[in-house]
Amino acid sequence: MLDRLEFTTTKKDGHIIIEIRGEMDVYNSFELKNLMEELSQSGSTKFILKMGALSYIDSSGLGALINQQMRLQKSGGEMFLVSLSDQVRSVLELTKMHSFFKISGSENEALSASSAA
Helix, strand or coil, rough: CCCCEEEEHHHECCCCCCCCEEEEECCCCHHHHHHHHHHHCCCEEEEEEEEEEEEEEEEHHHHHHHHHHHHHHHCCCCEEEEECCHHHHHHHCCCCCCCCEEEECCCHHHHHHHHHH
């Protein structure tokens, strides 16, 4: 089991796609914040976070996602969460945060929803 946090970043149709693997917790959730803010400083405003390989998220990880969502909303950007692992989906539903985020089943669904907006 991967207990650290790893990212793979690609670009497609004007979106930054970040695949997140491992566990996001109090010890490493700042890494996502740092990555997204660095990419935003380079002009990126549209993000898709692929979360199928994220095996664990705690309240700190959830807080990092919430902060990024709020930051992007204020600046006219957007963020989609896609391919949620069962654990991440459960946390979002239990905390009632699933309605706060834009959630899509796949990367292509998120790209379609973004271009339709």
